[in-house]
Amino acid sequence: MAEEVAEIKEKKEPLFSKKNLQVLKDPLDDTNPVSVQVLGICSALAVTVQVKPAIIMTLGVLFVSAFSNLIISLLRKGIPGRVRIIVQLIVVATLVTIVDQVLKAFMFDVSKQLAVFVGLIITNCIIMGRLEAFALGQKPWPAFLDGVGNGLGYGLILIAVAVCRELFGAGSILGFQIIPDWAYEHGYVNNGLMVLPPAALFLIGVYIWIQRSRNQKLINVS
Amino acid sequence: MENLLSLFVKAIFVENAVFAFFLGMCSFLAVSKKIKTAFGLGLAVIFVMLLTTPLNYVILNYMLGEGALAWIHPSLADVDLTFLSFILFISTIAGAVQLVEMAIEKFAPALYSALGIFLPLITVNCSILGASLFMQEREYNFSETFVFSLGTGIGFFLAIVLLAAIRERLQYSKVPPALQGLGIAMIVTGLMALAFLSFSGIKL
Numbered sequence: 001m002a003e004e005v006a007e008i009k010e011k012k013e014p015l016f017s018k019k020n021l022q023v024l025k026d027p028l029d030d031t032n033p034v035s036v037q038v039l040g041i042c043s044a045l046a047v048t049v050q051v052k053p054a055i056i057m058t059l060g061v062l063f064v065s066a067f068s069n070l071i072i073s074l075l076r077k078g079i080p081g082r083v084r085i086i087v088q089l090i091v092v093a094t095l096v097t098i099v100d101q102v103l104k105a106f107m108f109d110v111s112k113q114l115a116v117f118v119g120l121i122i123t124n125c126i127i128m129g130r131l132e133a134f135a136l137g138q139k140p141w142p143a144f145l146d147g148v149g150n151g152l153g154y155g156l157i158l159i160a161v162a163v164c165r166e167l168f169g170a171g172s173i174l175g176f177q178i179i180p181d182w183a184y185e186h187g188y189v190n191n192g193l194m195v196l197p198p199a200a201l202f203l204i205g206v207y208i209w210i211q212r213s214r215n216q217k218l219i220n221v222s
Numbered sequence: 223m224e225n226l227l228s229l230f231v232k233a234i235f236v237e238n239a240v241f242a243f244f245l246g247m248c249s250f251l252a253v254s255k256k257i258k259t260a261f262g263l264g265l266a267v268i269f270v271m272l273l274t275t276p277l278n279y280v281i282l283n284y285m286l287g288e289g290a291l292a293w294i295h296p297s298l299a300d301v302d303l304t305f306l307s308f309i310l311f312i313s314t315i316a317g318a319v320q321l322v323e324m325a326i327e328k329f330a331p332a333l334y335s336a337l338g339i340f341l342p343l344i345t346v347n348c349s350i351l352g353a354s355l356f357m358q359e360r361e362y363n364f365s366e367t368f369v370f371s372l373g374t375g376i377g378f379f380l381a382i383v384l385l386a387a388i389r390e391r392l393q394y395s396k397v398p399p400a401l402q403g404l405g406i407a408m409i410v411t412g413l414m415a416l417a418f419l420s421f422s423g424i425k426l
Binding site: 039040043044045086094120200204208212213 | 246251306345351359401404413415
């Protein structure tokens with residue numbers, strides 16, 4: 001009996017072991033939820049006209065994905081296979097309701113700007129996808145890290161696109177003017193296309209192009 | 223009547239769920255490789271949309287909204303359960319999709335196997351929940367809700383069949399290897415979105 005306990009203790013890995021760090025790091029590039037797994041694109045495109053809502057949205061998704069992964073992983077042995085989707089949806093919807101109420105209480109203007117997209121975190125496929133593919137079969141701590149990693153990978157693209165769109169579309173980042181006045185005096189004009197929805201699609205397309213030319217092993221994924 | 227017609231046309235073309243709001247993007251990109259499956263998914267989305275959005279309207283107005291419970295007892299008139307709307311909306315959608323899935327499996331097994339995993343994924347198709355949330359945010363009445371959900375469904379159907387047609391053609395063209403698949407689909411969608419933007423000039 002004592003030996004068994006010792007064995008279990010030996011097997012216990014440190015919190016930030018190499019494997020766990022990999023779980024956290026992979027979604028940033030190799031298995032990026034948006035550009036490689038094609039998940040959660042809807043909101044990635046819609047809230048990227050400015051940087052600020054993009055950051056808030058990232059934080060919301062990060063919170064929901066991390067904690068829904070954690071909760072589902074804790075519950076994984078108690079959920080019957082047939083009703084798991086409903087259980088997952090309820091957990092996610094509860095967390096999203098929390099995010100929505102917090103935003104409404106403390107950042108009302110941003111929550112108006114994000115409109116229905118906070119609610120749509122529920123149907124963000126990244127979250128459902130990670131719950132199905134990872135949290136249902138893993139221990140709570142790696143599941144939590146996986147949620148954080150995927151939230152960050154999502155945020156990376158969101159913020160990259162938002163920076164491009166706000167910089168070229170409005171000449172500013174986070175509301176601070178970046179492109180100087182003299183440039184406008186010499187004929188520089190803000191790019192109107194960047195403010196329109198299609199720009200987000202082009203930018204993500206180009207991002208995928210760059211990522212895949214750099215990282216050849218991604219080419220045959222989907 | 224005129225108002226309804228303009229809402230209908232607006233939901234299909236001007237404020238197309240896919241091109242103007244990017245709703246339902248994931249299944250839009252994933253299921254649009256063949257026209258046939260795209261067609262099936264499009265129809266299923268229209269159907270689920272028509273089923274769930276009006277149902278959610280009823281739930282919102284008779285169970286959740288401010289004072290909506292007054293029909294049970296006057297003392298409940300100042301109860302506001304709006305914050306529960308996400309949870310109830312998504313439960314309605316999950317239930318409806320389950321029903322549709324069983325119906326298709328029974329009556330059209332070929333379509334069922336063609337759609338595969340994407341049928342249950344309609345549950346997490348954002349255009350469906352999005353339609354319900356827009357209905358709540360814009361405070362539509364019942365007939366507007368019905369017309370709006372039909373229009374949004376048809377808009378999604380149109381978009382996914384169009385993209386599938388383009389992608390079938392794209393197989394015969396030379397695309398840089400790094401851009402193949404997802405990358406080019408994104409850029410094509412962007413071009414289609416630009417084309418649909420021209421509808422916003424229409425005044426109804």
